[in-house]
Amino acid sequence: MAAVEAPANVPKTSSEGYEKKCIFCRIVNKEMGTELIHCDEDISCFQDIKPGAPHHYLVVPTKHVGNCKSLGKEHVPLVKQMVATGKEILQKKNITDLTDIRLGFHWPPFCSVTHLHLHVLAPASQMSFMSRLFYRLNSYWFITADQLIELLNSKEESN
Template structure:
């Protein structure tokens, strides 16, 4: 698991790294956050405000903007985010994937503009506020399937 950004002066501009982005800093091990998964393309870590017993964020290792900045060329990336999310769930003994919520907050309802997939399990154990914040196909939270439909139209 090598860092995408090694031994680089903070003043330098690095492709795929936004020095003000908290998720770029996490992925590059500048924050002390435990990475549950990391490769050249994808990283995963726990959400700091979990909405379910298992709440993970799966992000592109390089900075990618929010959902609205995606196009149909990003469909493989989105599918890979889901695959990594499933892999992390299985490593944490979550085998019932029918009780999992995968989705994205739709701008302007995302707190970090680095693309991130929320993986929540078991969805049946989410509290009232989490059910609201992560409500499927609302104005503010969309499923992977809905996002891919939007991407394929752009």
């Protein structure tokens, strides 16, 4: 029997980095009507639906990657690329003070979506009281991008 090719508008399979039940995979694949601020082969970005600061973006791998706990040392370049993309987007949005930003990840089980996503918030000085708690530095539920990179660099390579 000959193989039948799927139409172009059919979503990718999970083997290609797409999880059909993942809201972020659906956003990246333009199934949700969410505006993508940035989208390339590796990284995508869109606004958070519950902003914790005047500028609050989510930077995600374009292909499905699990949460922070599922990462290994080999993911350090991806996390660094996510950070660089987040900073570029802020600069395009005329955020020039990159010392007044917060970049980080919610630590499982405190993340509502298991698709890896970097929170990019600016200016951090304008975050509400609740947002300061939710994205609190040195908490057990939120880890900065630098802390995650340090943690991943301390791990052994996955085989």
